[in-house]
Amino acid sequence: MPTTTEQVVHGLGVSPGLVCAPWLAFGTPVETSLEDPVGESVPAEIARVQAALATVSGDLEARAAQVDGVASEILLVSAAMARDPGIVSAAEENVRGGMPTAHAVRVAFDGFCTKLEALGGYLAERVADLRDLGHRAVAVLLGVPMPGIPDPGHPFVLVARDLSPADTAMLGGSDVVGLLTAEGGPTSHTAILAKSLGLPAIVNCADLDRLVEGRPVVLDGATGEVVVDPGEHRRSEVSARIAEARARVAATSGPGRTRDGAPVGLLVNIGTVDDAVRAAAADSEGVGLFRTEFLYLGRQTAPTLDEQITTYTAVLEKFAGRKVVVRTLDSGSDKPLPFLDLGAEENPALGVRGLRVGSVYPDVLATQLEALGAAASATGADLWVMAPMVATADEAEGFAALARSRGIAKVGAMIEIPSAALRARDLLQHLDFVSIGTNDLSQYACAADRMAGGLATLLDPWQPAVLDLIGLVGTAGAEAGTPVGVCGEAASDPALAPVLVGLGVTSLSMVAPSLGGVRARLAATDLDRCREMAVAARSATSPQAARSAVAALESGVPR
Ligand SMILES: C=C(OP(=O)(O)O)C(=O)O
Numbered sequence: 001m002p003t004t005t006e007q008v009v010h011g012l013g014v015s016p017g018l019v020c021a022p023w024l025a026f027g028t029p030v031e032t033s034l035e036d037p038v039g040e041s042v043p044a045e046i047a048r049v050q051a052a053l054a055t056v057s058g059d060l061e062a063r064a065a066q067v068d069g070v071a072s073e074i075l076l077v078s079a080a081m082a083r084d085p086g087i088v089s090a091a092e093e094n095v096r097g098g099m100p101t102a103h104a105v106r107v108a109f110d111g112f113c114t115k116l117e118a119l120g121g122y123l124a125e126r127v128a129d130l131r132d133l134g135h136r137a138v139a140v141l142l143g144v145p146m147p148g149i150p151d152p153g154h155p156f157v158l159v160a161r162d163l164s165p166a167d168t169a170m171l172g173g174s175d176v177v178g179l180l181t182a183e184g185g186p187t188s189h190t191a192i193l194a195k196s197l198g199l200p201a202i203v204n205c206a207d208l209d210r211l212v213e214g215r216p217v218v219l220d221g222a223t224g225e226v227v228v229d230p231g232e233h234r235r236s237e238v239s240a241r242i243a244e245a246r247a248r249v250a251a252t253s254g255p256g257r258t259r260d261g262a263p264v265g266l267l268v269n270i271g272t273v274d275d276a277v278r279a280a281a282a283d284s285e286g287v288g289l290f291r292t293e294f295l296y297l298g299r300q301t302a303p304t305l306d307e308q309i310t311t312y313t314a315v316l317e318k319f320a321g322r323k324v325v326v327r328t329l330d331s332g333s334d335k336p337l338p339f340l341d342l343g344a345e346e347n348p349a350l351g352v353r354g355l356r357v358g359s360v361y362p363d364v365l366a367t368q369l370e371a372l373g374a375a376a377s378a379t380g381a382d383l384w385v386m387a388p389m390v391a392t393a394d395e396a397e398g399f400a401a402l403a404r405s406r407g408i409a410k411v412g413a414m415i416e417i418p419s420a421a422l423r424a425r426d427l428l429q430h431l432d433f434v435s436i437g438t439n440d441l442s443q444y445a446c447a448a449d450r451m452a453g454g455l456a457t458l459l460d461p462w463q464p465a466v467l468d469l470i471g472l473v474g475t476a477g478a479e480a481g482t483p484v485g486v487c488g489e490a491a492s493d494p495a496l497a498p499v500l501v502g503l504g505v506t507s508l509s510m511v512a513p514s515l516g517g518v519r520a521r522l523a524a525t526d527l528d529r530c531r532e533m534a535v536a537a538r539s540a541t542s543p544q545a546a547r548s549a550v551a552a553l554e555s556g557v558p559r
């Protein structure tokens with residue numbers, strides 16, 4: 001029974017897991033003002049500005065060297081931003097104009113943030129990173145501790161308004177055992193990185209003001225529930241549940257199965273060769289989504305055929321004997337590339353992105369498919385290739401013909417546009433498999449920008465409308481005898497996994513740390529129960545009601 005001092009607040013659970021620990025706030029940046037003292041020598045102050053920015057950049061580079069994969073890449077991009085000549089000269093100009101040095105730097109960063117915000121889209125999302133760099137430079141100039149993750153020497157739940165990628169990237173080496181933020185959505189970088197680190201996380205929690213720093217909290221990343229000041233009884237109940245969950249995960253291994261033995265492929269999502277090296281060691285049946293964008297990002301020309309063959313061969317070799325699903329380039333919208341000029345677009349998320357870029361730049365798609373075909377025949381790997389952002393059966397047919405002409409045996413499409421889900425039956429006539437991208441499917445089904453934390457409820461994959469669309473694809477797949485995967489963030493939610501299986505999904509692809517929880521949940525649920533859960537979730541009229549309806553059917557199924 002809860003004690004009277006307990007308080008419960010709610011956010012959006014984005015990385016499952018249960019934890020009980022004291023919470024600490026993310027270090028707040030120091031304020032600056034025009035009233036601060038001004039340095040005596042302008043040249044000396046300018047030199048200090050340059051040194052501070054170099055220190056911030058160097059610090060991030062050093063941190064990048066301590067981590068790897070996505071975290072390292074994120075830090076290196078931030079390090080480069082701190083050296084941006086435009087920012088350096090704006091800060092110098094402010095110093096020359098008589099501003100106190102730290103304030104001059106702060107104002108320079110604020111100016112660039114405003115410009116980025118005005119540009120909107122992908123660039124506007126970099127504002128948090130840029131602001132964070134400004135705070136760091138100010139801390140160096142004033143000789144105060146860097147804002148950021150505390151280091152108390154014991155495990156703690158980190159509480160913040162939102163986290164910049166640079167800070168999220170450092171979570172791995174810290175004592176943080178859970179994350180709670182006031183902002184952010186289910187596909188924010190905080191959510192994705194927390195999941196890749198296996199950290200329970202809740203975002204979009206409006207009630208953070210009710211928390212008193214240093215007090216213990218119980219954070220349930222599956223339900224989004226936060227219990228502040230848990231009583232003795234609650235704490236021992238949580239410890240028992242954590243121990244049980246660990247034991248259950250440890251007790252299951254190997255290919256995914258429901259309790260009564262129906263196979264459900266459990267696969268990993270990867271985005272680089274480094275990811276492949278790490279993920280190859282995980283207990284998975286292969287790769288369900290290899291995002292190939294990393295090969296194209298941050299360069300002025302497209303990667304050559306040979307370069308691509310080398311990369312794909314390296315990844316396929318890591319997964320010898322297991323299937324690897326590669327997605328062709330998903331550029332455009334939030335991933336613009338300088339060598340693929342698509343002109344100005346009013347609404348890039350609804351513009352030329354994904355497979356559509358292939359019709360403007362057919363050589364880029366043809367070269368990628370040729371490289372994939374060559375890598376498959378060199379390795380004899382079980383290669384499956386799918387296109388992103390397919391909207392119609394004609395597009396599926398065209399892509400399949402092109403891929404098959406390059407020697408690719410298994411050709412599929414991502415289902416991430418409602419039209420493709422509604423007419424999955426037509427698409428499947430041309431394809432060997434489909435994989436549902438729930439991140440974009442939610443965005444387009446509910447017309448809610450996937451990066452907009454304020455729209456998190458609309459982006460929740462438990463939205464009954466999204467479940468309906470997934471159900472249509474599952475039914476079409478079952479009729480055609482064609483595999484239907486899910487490779488969006490929804491695949492890593494253990495509570496949703498049986499629902500997806502009940503909707504007809506045959507494989508789930510996620511970051512490696514999520515595999516154990518999903519495998520254990522499936523192993524505890526019969527296929528018929530999965531189907532009942534799917535019906536119950538679709539009968540609900542809100543994500544919360546869907547969760548509750550499924551939880552009610554879980555009695556007797558260990559969580
Ligand atoms: C897996 C997906 O693709 P991405 O997140 O790369 O757009 C998705 O949209 O769910």
Ligand SMILES: [Mg+2]
Binds near residue numbers: 388416437439440
């Ligand atoms: Mg997508």
